[in-house]
Amino acid sequence: MEAIVRNVTEQVIDIYEQFDASHDYDHILRVMKNAEEIALTFPEADLSVVRLAVLLHDIDDPKYRENGNVTPMELLRSARAADELTTKVLDTIRSVSFNGGNEEEIISIEGAIVRDADRLDAIGAIGIARTFAFGGARGRKLYDADEIARTEMSEDEYRSKDTASVTHFYEKLLLLKDLMVTAEGKRLAEERHEFMLDFLEQLKAETGFDGNGK
Numbered sequence: 001m002e003a004i005v006r007n008v009t010e011q012v013i014d015i016y017e018q019f020d021a022s023h024d025y026d027h028i029l030r031v032m033k034n035a036e037e038i039a040l041t042f043p044e045a046d047l048s049v050v051r052l053a054v055l056l057h058d059i060d061d062p063k064y065r066e067n068g069n070v071t072p073m074e075l076l077r078s079a080r081a082a083d084e085l086t087t088k089v090l091d092t093i094r095s096v097s098f099n100g101g102n103e104e105e106i107i108s109i110e111g112a113i114v115r116d117a118d119r120l121d122a123i124g125a126i127g128i129a130r131t132f133a134f135g136g137a138r139g140r141k142l143y144d145a146d147e148i149a150r151t152e153m154s155e156d157e158y159r160s161k162d163t164a165s166v167t168h169f170y171e172k173l174l175l176l177k178d179l180m181v182t183a184e185g186k187r188l189a190e191e192r193h194e195f196m197l198d199f200l201e202q203l204k205a206e207t208g209f210d211g212n213g214k
C-alpha cells in the first residue's frame with residue numbers, strides 16, 4: 001500500500017506544478033494535513049483511500065483539464081492499485097467538488113473527510129490567498145461593484161462566468177462553513193469563516209466596496 005501511495009505521489013507532483021498557485025502541490029499538502037487531522041476523529045476510516053483521494057482529487061478538475069491529461073483512474077492503474085481500491089478512491093474523489101452548489105451526496109466517511117479537508121483550504125487566510133491567485137492567473141478583477149453574486153446556479157453557469165474574485169466569496173466561500181459534513185471540519189471552519197468576514201469588512205472600510213453587487 002505504501003508503495004502505491006509513493007508511486008502516485010511521484011506522478012502527481014509534476015501535474016500540480018503546472019497549475020496556478022491556487023491548485024499547486026502545496027494545496028495538496030495542506031489538504032492532506034487537514035484530512036489526517038479530521039481522520040483522527042474517524043478511527044474506522046481507510047487512510048490509504050483518504051490519502052490517494054487527496055493526492056488525486058484535483059488532477060481531473062474541469063478548470064484545468066486539457067485534452068490528453070492523465071486521469072486519476074489511469075494513474076491508479078499505472079501504480080498497480082487493485083480494482084477495489086481504485087473504485088473506492090474514485091468514488092471518494094467524486095464527492096469532493098462544490099460545483100456551484102450542485103454537489104454529490106456524501107457516500108462514505110472517506111468522502112466526508114476529503115471534502116471537508118479540501119473545503120478548509122478554500123476558506124480562511126489561505127482561502128483568500130488562493131482566490132486572488134486563481135483570479136489573478138485568469139486576469140479577473142479583484143472586485144466588481146456591478147456584479148451580482150448568484151445564489152442558485154447550474155454547474156455550467158458556475159464554471160462559465162469570469163466573475164471577480166470577491167464575488168467568489170459570496171457564491172461559494174461564505175457558504176462552506178454550513179456545508180461542512182464532519183464535526184471536526186465544522187469546528188475548524190469557524191475561525192476561518194470569521195476571518196473572511198473580517199477581511200470583507202476591512203475591504204469595505206478601505207475601498208467602499210460593499211460586496212454582493214448591491
Ligand code: ADP
Pocket residue numbers: 022061063097098099100118121122123127130131132134135163164165168172
Ligand atoms: P470548485 O471548482 O468545485 O468550486 P475547487 O476546490 O476547485 O472547487 O476551487 C478551489 C478554489 O479555487 C476556490 O476555493 C477558489 O479559491 C478558487 N476558485 C475557484 N473558482 C473561482 C472563481 N470563479 N473565482 C475565484 N476563485 C476561484
Ligand code: NI
Pocket residue numbers: 027031057058118
Ligand atoms: Ni482541491
